[in-house]
Amino acid sequence: MNRSHLGVLIRMVTWPKKVVFGAFLASVLTAILGILVPWVTKSMIDSFTSHIDVTKVFLLVGLFLINVILSGIAHYMISYLGEYTIYRLREKMWAHILRLPIDYFDNNSTGQTVSRLTDDVSTLNNFVSKKVPEFISQALLVVGSIVFLFVLDWKLTLALLVMAPILTVIIVPIGRRLYTVAGETQNEMAAFVGKLSNVLAEMRLVKSYSGEKKEYTRVMESGDSLFRLNLAVAKLQSIFSPLISGTIMLMVLVLLGYGGLRMADGSLTTGAFVAIIFYIIQAITPISSVASFFTEYKATSGATKRLYEIYSLSEEKVDELDEYTNIFDGQIRFHNVSFSYNKNSKVLQDISFTAQPNQITAIVGPSGAGKTTLFHLIERMYTFDNGSISCDQLQIDQIPLSNWRKMIGYVMQDSAIMNGTIRENILYGVDDADEESMVHYTKLANAHHFISSLPEGYDTVVGERGIKLSGGQKQRIAIARAFIMNPKILLLDEATANLDSESERFVQTALVNLMKNRTTLVIAHRLSTIRNADQIVFLDAGKVTGMGRHDELMNTHRKYADFVEGQNLKMAQ
Structure with missing residues (x-):
């Protein structure tokens, strides 16, 4: 990883x-x-030997006041730039994370991503909004003071600058170690936040199975690691700070000893010696901050390494909606489609079938056969390894992604509900629906x-993940959300599975009405759904082993018949 990230x-x-420009000008x-x-x-001071020059006194006071005002303005403007950054x-x-492909979220926990957006950015915030402004103003002051020191007494200045290599020897190795430790600390913090998020999100499970002690131990393992890493940082700083302070004290001793000798032999005036002291203070005081800047830079660079890695990931090509791109029939055709998550074992192999418009295609098969993965490929959540998926003879990857997903309504078996109101959940993803339409579809x-x-x-606020609603209520809200999008293609993962018998009858009637002029694919678990399908695609171990209607497959496809009987689907009338 290049450290310029x-x-x-x-x-x-x-x-x-x-x-x-204003911040730079004010700082200069x-x-x-x-x-x-x-x-x-x-x-x-030199003029005091003959008389007191009142003009110079007022000039000094005026310069001091203007300096204070400009310093405040410069500090605010640079801090503004830091916060703005x-x-x-x-x-x-x-915006980048929202556009990352779904496999990023498959491989990274929510807590880790949240930690990157909060902890890593906060680390960078401290560096950019505090350390950088201090460094800019103090670096200018140090350079200017050293220049005037050379003008006043170049020999004394050279004697003081001998200390610079000592500072370099101190800063470089400690900075390298801080870079490593800071990266480890941020990674451990991300793991810690990830574990906390997972436990808090499933607190009901923890309580139900008396898992408090187990989760305490598991989370505090990361807490102990964080403690040790923070101690390592403290040790480095305990070495760094005294060495810097000692070097500064040595420079002051050199100044007082050598400068006193110069004044004693008359080669240095009192006013020049006072000015040298001022310049030395202005040069030395920021030195510790300037040195600290470089160690902070190393620490921040290490801490933001993972943030940069996320930024380097390729985004989905989520284009703006194209009003000229439309599908009219919605015929979905799979042709020799294969897919694997890890490029080693195939989840789907040579899948070929066609889902016709105005018809129901039921996807049936044992658990792990690849049914949900097939739906994800239709949504373009993943890119298949080979083969093609087309809609109305147009390859789906040639359709703008925003257009394509707006054409699909997907109701999962465990539908996602956002923390917000019921209205917000129903209208999620829809910008132009009115109250009348919303009520109409919720009735359906x-x-x-x-x-x-x-x-x-x-x-009504539904709570995190819809915790205040029953399973059936959440499912019906998800169905209404899919309906209000008026999609050309419906993907239903047994959308009525969590409804009672009475509610199911109402929803089934609504589904029949809404399936008109649409292509519907259903992951089916109930015999009633399978019987109503115009076509059944039986998946087994990622392969299509049979297609047809229910009665036909019961007579011709032994594995399908065994599956129906083994799943007790005959009882789910």
Whole structure:
């Protein structure tokens, strides 16, 4: 991994040029005034031997006040740039994460991703909004002070600069170690947050199975690792800080000893010596901060390594909706499609079938046969290894992704519900639906009655993952959400599985109405659904081993008949 990734992340931001120019100008003027104050002080003190120059006194006070005001302005503007950078970086990272393909979320826990967006960005925030502003202003002051020190007494300045290699020897190895430890710390923090998120999301399971002790131990293993890593950082800093302080004290001793000798022999005036002291203070005081900047840079670079890796991942090509791209019939055709998650074992092998418009195609097979994966391929959540999937003779990967997914309504067996109101969940993904349409489709999904009976009606907050609703209620909301999109293609993972018999009859009637002029694919588990299908595709171990209607397959496909009998589907009339 190239260590320039920190710079790449910062360069993602489009900087406000006027603010950048203003901050730079204010910082330069502040540094110039800070450099001029000791020089005016020198002139004023040297003039005290003959008379007190009131003009120089007022000039010194004026320069000091202007310096204070400009310093405040510069600090605010640079801090603004730092906060602006982090805000835009978080915005771009969030937009990027939303566009990552689904396999990223398959391989990375929610907690780890949240940690990257919060902890890693916060680390970068501290560096950009605090350390960088300090470094810019103090670096200018250090450079200017050293230049004037050379003008006043180049011999003394050279004697002090001998200490610079000592600082370099201290900073470089400690910075390298901090880079490594910081990366390990952020990775461990991501694991810690991931474990916390998993446990808190499944707290009912933990309580039901008395898993408190187990989860305490598991989470605190990461807590112990974090403790040890933070101690390692503290040890490095305990070495770094005293060495820097000792070096600075040595420079002060050199200044006082050598400068005193120069004043004693008359080769250095009192005013010049006072000015040198001012410049030395202005040069030395920021040195620890400048040195700290480089160690912080190493730590931040290590901490944001994973953030950069996420940014480097390829996005889905989620194009804007193309109003000229439409499908008219919705015929879905699989031709020799194969797919594997890890490129080693095939989940689907040479799948070929056609789902006709205005018909129901039931996908049937034992658990693990690849039924849900087949739906994911239709949604273009994954890219198949070979073969083709077409819609109305057009390859689906040639259709803009936003258009394609807007044409699909998908109701999963365990439908996802967002933490928000019922209204927000029903209208999720729809921008132009009115109240009348929403109520119409919720009635068709047999959801309007129970929604209206709630105190807040459609504005009822459902809680995280819909915890305040029953399974059947969540399923009916998901059905209404699919219906209101008015899709050309319906993907139903046994959409009525969680409904009682009475609700199922209402929803089945609604499904019959809504399937008109649509292509419907159903992952079927109930005999009633299978019997109503125009075509049944039987999947076994990722292969299509039979196609036809129910009665035909019962007579000609022994494995299908065994599956129906083994699953007790005959009882699910």
